[in-house]
Amino acid sequence: MAGYSRVDASGIARWWRNIDRVTLGCVGILIAFGYILMLAASPAVASRIGASRNMFIFKQVFFLALAGVIVLATSYLSRSGIRKLALIGGILALGATFMTLVHGIEIKGARRWIALPMMSVQPSEFLKPCFAVITGWLLSARRTKVLPGNIAFPGLLLAFGAFALILALLKSQPDIGMLSVITMVFMTQLFVDGLKLYFVGLGVAIMAGAFAMAYVVFPHVQSRVQRFLHPDVGDHYQIDTALRAFGNGGLLGRGPGEGRVKDLLPDAHADFVFAVAGEEYGLLLCCGIIMIFALIVLRTLLKLTREDDPFVIVSTAGLITGFGLQAFVNMGSTLHLIPTKGMTLPFISYGGSSAISVALTIGMVLALTRHQVGRSDIGRYRDVSYNDQSVLERNAQ
Structure with missing residues (x-):
């Protein structure tokens, strides 16, 4: 692809x-x-549950291959195409999330999954990217006078309505972790959109009150916070095992296949895959993974400083906030920096819903931040012929 000419008019070029x-x-x-x-x-996790050793591998090969295709296909869409995709996907995800309350699979007291052949789907995973784009769309449209009587579009009110609906659904499952991430995404978008600082402070206070209420109402939230704050309370087997794995790995790791944590933790392939990386490949690989996530987030935010479309700025800020928070929550809980939360590490942990959702998120980010060729860009090509210049002008239009 590097050989494409700058005047190649094909869509792929x-x-x-x-x-x-x-x-x-x-x-x-x-x-x-x-x-x-x-x-x-x-393989160790599959053997422990009596399944074929290659079961998870075959599934994840398919999931990650599909995720790669989704990233490429979504990044090819126009900005209007991203809006349509988010609207359709958001409606479907809301309906499927509601269905989990009626026909969902109950695991550890929560109904978050719908059973499908060969896999289960967590619809709320798809609410994150779709909600971020829809909210960006609504917030950017609220400055437009489109209603009779020169009345502004009620984008802010509709955005809060969508958030309240999602809040009610996720609380009913319950899925406090997902609700926390979506709340942070929404608060970030409101701040980027120009919310005054005292409203930001009020929002933070409301969030703190909501978390305190969740601590009182939901026993599993209370248990996790207590175990995080007090090492002598409750069962710390998983987090202690994960921390020992990092210590055993040292700087360069014990070597591929030589780790023991995968034989001890039931979620070593999912929630605690970062501990497997630390034990077998060491601190250097873990730092490399952290730097890659940081590079994606920071590079996207820097690109937004050169953007002038409010829809792109607000939507992309929400998308990349959700992506970065998911990575931080997984790695932070594995390292016992925050209370444990069952959240996957993007593109690395096992999980079909997560892989496809994250792929959709990054595909949307790439599509929205893709450079839009305008007339100012045409003048840069001073060495092209008149005919080639005409091609560029047609493309810009």
Whole structure:
């Protein structure tokens, strides 16, 4: 693809010239790490539950391959295409999330999954990217005078209505972790959209009160917070085992296949895959994974400083906040920096719903931040012929 001419008018050539290839490359590296760590962690987990040793590997090969295709296909869409995709996907995800309350699979007291052939789906995973784009759309449209009587579009009110609906659904499952992430995404978007600081402070106070109420109402939340704050309270087997794995790995790790944590933790291939990376490949690989996630987030935020479309700025800020928070929650809970929360590490942990949802998120980010060719860009090509210049002008239009 590097050989495409700057005046090549084909859609793929224009996509390749304007896409953020650094972020796309980082996604490819994370998917490669996902394959490597799934080969390391999943056979022991599958054997422990009496399944074929390669069951999780075969499934994740398919999930990650599909995730890669979704990233590429979604990044090819126009900005209006992203809006339509988010609207349709959001409606379907809301309906499916409601269905979990009626026909969902109950696991550990929560109804978050719908059973499908060969896999289970967590619909709330798809609410994150779709909600971020829809909210960005509504907030950017609220400055438009579109209603009779020169009345502004009630985008802010509709955004709060959508958030309240999602809040009610996730509380009913219950899924406090997912609700916390979506709440942070929404607060970030409101702040980026220009919410005054005293309203930000009020929002933070409301969130703190909501978390305190969750601590009182939900026993599993209380248990996790208590175990995090008081090492002598409750069962600390999983987190203690994960921390020992990091210590055993040291700087360079014990070597591929030599780790023991995958034989001891039931979720070594999912929630605690970062501990497997630390034990078998060491501190250096863990730091590399953290740097890749940080590069994707920071590079996207820096690109937004050069953007002037409010829809792109607010939507992308929400998308990349959700992506970064998910990575932080997984790695932070594995390292006992925050209370444990069952959240996957993007592109690395096992899980079909998570892989596809994260792929949709990054695909949307790449599509929204893709450079839009305008007339100011045409003048840069001073060495092209008149005919080629005409091609560029037609493309810009």
